[in-house]
Amino acid sequence: MRRLKAVIGMIGLGLLIGAGAGFLLGRYVWPVRYIDVVPAELHPDWQAEYVRMVALAYARDPDLALARARLALLGDPIVVLQQLPDRSPAPLSPEARAAIADLLHALRSSSASESSGGPP
Amino acid sequence: MRAQQGIAFLVGLLPGLIGGLYLAWEVFPPPPGGSSPAELAIPYQELWIVLAARADAVERDPAxxxxxxxxxxxxxxxxxxxxxxxxxxxxxxxxxxxxxLARAAQQLGARSPALVVILATPVPTRVPPSPTLIPTPTASPTATPTPRPSPTPVPTWEPSPAPLETPTATPTRSEGPLVEQRPLCEGSPLLRIRVFDPDGKERSGVRIWVSGPRGTETLLTGLKPGMGDGYADVQMEPQGTYRLGIEGPGSVLTEVAAQPCELPHGPGGWTGWEVDVRLAR
Incomplete structure (x- = not known):
């Protein structure tokens, strides 16, 4: 009887240690890798990089609708742009800073005119 | 006794490991939001590449x-x-x-004739023509009535009447490219296009729009090695009618069709075409 208890105890101990080790391995050594993600699922640093590139692309070709659609992949375009300086891991280049300011200004003007100039 | 306990431990360890992995992967996976661009879906990866190339055109920072x-x-x-x-x-x-994109590819070390041609092609400042190549009706220059000089009495003191410059209706449109086309009877019809500059030299990097039964294709001259700098071709479908246009101001449109014809030896063939385009100055 005592032997049986010891065996069951060892099985239980093995289960516990195995589950703990398996969880740690699955979380940190071989973590789940998401594939075919959308930009909103990028790491915040990469999201900031994405926003910066969208603003620079807008500086290259001022197509506001296109820039808005690209930013909308991350959420509200104006909010996304406003948050960029806080989220950006690397210092922004002068070109990027100017591009972001321009795009933000264009988006704000556009949304202001939409809200005031709509049909009654 | 000790061996039995060791075996019992292992018996518990293995399902424990599997259960732990299951918990980590399926039950409590880490929340999404920590992905890298490598995990983006293919269309978003392409968008990432386009954005990186566009951004580099502004920042000019290869690193x-x-x-x-x-x-x-x-x-x-x-x-x-x-x-x-x-x-x-x-x-x-x-x-x-x-x-x-071509510039970014070149910076990364890519080399191809197409890249050279793309980078050598000047960027048009106007919107490129519609790929459907349906010619839009443009206002053709109409002959405006020329005011004829009415016979007015010439003062006698004038030594000789100065030659009157009669206003003539000059076309406002610049002279377009010259197109010369020759049919060829062949088994598998091909539309061969050769573009020359005004001096008669073959010109590479000219975009040609060919609209046919398969839709509209874009060709670029100079991409076929050994065929000449101004050469481009497209396979024609029997009975197919093809329109072609050349990008640039005063774009030329011509239309050719693969019609049945008699081959000198053998069964009937189809007309392929050789089209030479000399660009206007």
Whole structure:
């Protein structure tokens, strides 16, 4: 009887240690890798990089609708742009800073005119 | 006794490990939001490449370009960027985008004749013509009534009447390219286009739009090695009618069709065409 208890105890101990080790391995050594993600699922640093590139692309070709659609992949375009300086891991280049300011200004003007100039 | 306990421990350890992995992967997976660009879906990876190329055209920082694109972890990155530039060219993306992509590919070390041609092609400042190549009705120069000089009495003191410059209706449109086309009877009809500059030298990097039964294709002269700098061709379908236009101001449109014809030896064939275009000055 005592032997049986010891065996069951060892099985239980093995289960516990195995589950703990398996969880740690699955979380940190071989973590789940998401594939075919959308930009909103990028790491915040990469999201900031994405926003910066969208603003620079807008500086290259001022197509506001296109820039808005690209930013909308991350959420509200104006909010996304406003948050960029806080989220950006690397210092922004002068070109990027100017591009972001321009795009933000264009988006704000556009949304202001939409809200005031709509049909009654 | 000790051996039995060891075996019992192992018996518990194995399902424990499996259960732990299951918990980590399926039950409590880490929340999404920590992915890298390498995990983006293919269309978003392509968007990432386009954005990186566009951004580099403003920032001009090769290290940043490389860092952004290497985040995609593509094994054949330069070739992928070059392929995207070529795809953009064929799908009539804006020239600026195609050129930025080509420049980025070149910075990454990609080399191909198409890249050279894309980078050598000046970016048009106007919107490229519609790929459907349906000619839009343009206001043709109409002959405006020329005011004829009425016979007025010439003062006698004038030594000789100065030659009157009669106002003539001059066409406002500049002279377009000259097109010369020759049919060829062949088994498998081909539309061969050769573009020359005003001095008669073959010109590479000219975009040609060919609209036929399969839709509209974009060709670029000079991409067929050994065929000449101004050469491009497209396979014709029997009975197919093809319109072609050349990008640039005063774009030329001509129409050819693959009609049945008699081959000198053998069964009937179809008319292929050789079209020479001499660009206007």
């Amino acid at each position: 940043t370009l490389r860092r952004r694109l290497e985040a995609l972890a593509l094994p054949d990155l330069p070739e992928r960027v070059a392929a995207l530039a070529e795809r953009g060219l064929l799908e009539n993306w804006p020239s600026g985008v195609v050129q930025d």
